[in-house]
Amino acid sequence: MRTPPPAGGPPAVQLDQVVKEFRSATGSVRAVDGIDLTIGSGEIVAFLGPNGAGKTTALDMILGLTTPTSGTISVHGQAPRRAVAAGRVSAVLQTGGLLRDLTVAETVTLIASTYAEHAGIGAVIERAGLTELAGRKVSKCSGGEQQRLRFALALLPDPDLLILDEPTAGMDVTARRDFWETMRAEAASGRTIVFATHYLEEADSFAQRIVMVAGGRIVADGATEEIRTRATGRRVSVTFAPGNRAEALSRLEALDTVHAITPDGDRVHLRALDSDAVARAVLDLGGTDLLVTSGSLDDAFTTLTQGATR
Numbered sequence: 001m002r003t004p005p006p007a008g009g010p011p012a013v014q015l016d017q018v019v020k021e022f023r024s025a026t027g028s029v030r031a032v033d034g035i036d037l038t039i040g041s042g043e044i045v046a047f048l049g050p051n052g053a054g055k056t057t058a059l060d061m062i063l064g065l066t067t068p069t070s071g072t073i074s075v076h077g078q079a080p081r082r083a084v085a086a087g088r089v090s091a092v093l094q095t096g097g098l099l100r101d102l103t104v105a106e107t108v109t110l111i112a113s114t115y116a117e118h119a120g121i122g123a124v125i126e127r128a129g130l131t132e133l134a135g136r137k138v139s140k141c142s143g144g145e146q147q148r149l150r151f152a153l154a155l156l157p158d159p160d161l162l163i164l165d166e167p168t169a170g171m172d173v174t175a176r177r178d179f180w181e182t183m184r185a186e187a188a189s190g191r192t193i194v195f196a197t198h199y200l201e202e203a204d205s206f207a208q209r210i211v212m213v214a215g216g217r218i219v220a221d222g223a224t225e226e227i228r229t230r231a232t233g234r235r236v237s238v239t240f241a242p243g244n245r246a247e248a249l250s251r252l253e254a255l256d257t258v259h260a261i262t263p264d265g266d267r268v269h270l271r272a273l274d275s276d277a278v279a280r281a282v283l284d285l286g287g288t289d290l291l292v293t294s295g296s297l298d299d300a301f302t303t304l305t306q307g308a309t310r
């Protein structure tokens with residue numbers, strides 16, 4: 001079992017007022033537009049956002065692949081490039097970096113030789129679920145298997161922080177599930193994991209925290225459940241007997257916290273920010289079979305990213 005960084009040390013990732021502008025002949029693009037973010041050691045954080053939101057640019061800056069136009073970034077208290085050089089952070093990026101004629105084991109051995117110290121080659125291959133494919137040429141590996149190989153390479157320096165940019169792009173459902181199983185084990189050993197994804201369900205089932213990005217800005221940041229609730233409110237469903245239904249509906253309409261009422265046969269569905277207040281009101285009004293749920297992450301995503309265009 002690896003030793004996680006000591007508690008009370010600097011955060012795994014810290015961004016202060018980070019801006020990244022790309023200039024081209026046709027003008028300039030603010031890919032990242034003033035991001036403040038702190039990620040603690042051992043957190044599993046999803047960067048979720050539509051195409052062009054600025055996710056890759058932000059991750060590239062955390063990895064020291066590009067520098068901010070303004071603002072500062074530190075990784076475990078160090079400048080990103082120093083943290084990468086010290087093996088404290090590594091990445092699984094979307095593309096590139098593999099030589100097609102080498103086998104899986106040869107690739108891991110070659111990259112291991114570039115580190116002064118590295119994790120065991122066999123152990124890394126096993127953790128990435130590649131033991132049976134160790135002798136296979138990279139050119140014969142599927143897209144998902146190549147992603148696993150990139151993941152094995154990322155584990156070589158035994159990093160405290162793993163950055164994954166859409167790591168399961170191109171994988172089928174089974175490969176994706178297997179990949180996240182492996183990542184769960186890595187997270188359980190105390191690594192911080194930050195990943196970018198378009199898949200809401202991936203963020204939902206794997207991340208403890210979602211940082212929703214749109215138009216280069218953070219539009220929401222919190223526990224998955226909290227974001228869902230903040231963006232969509234709670235859904236309250238209740239049954240009213242026909243005799244008191246009309247009266248109940250008009251009383252509920254008068255409540256400030258209720259922002260939508262949809263009658264549906266015997267049931268009434270309400271959307272509200274303060275579901276406790278609504279629950280008390282509907283029970284006072286003789287409602288039965290009360291059900292309180294939060295909206296879907298899909299709804300939250302749409303609500304939060306709408307209008308946040310560059």
Ligand SMILES: Nc1ncnc2c1ncn2[C@@H]1O[C@H](COP(=O)(O)OP(=O)(O)OP(=O)(O)O)[C@@H](O)[C@H]1O
Nearest residue numbers: 022029030031049050051052053054055056057058
């Ligand atoms: N090197 C570059 N030169 C010019 N513009 C760039 C460059 N890299 C990114 N951009 C622009 O910056 C914005 C953010 O891009 P980025 O790749 O960070 O978004 P993303 O959220 O990762 O998107 P996707 O989900 O499609 O990968 C986009 O408008 C993109 O066109």
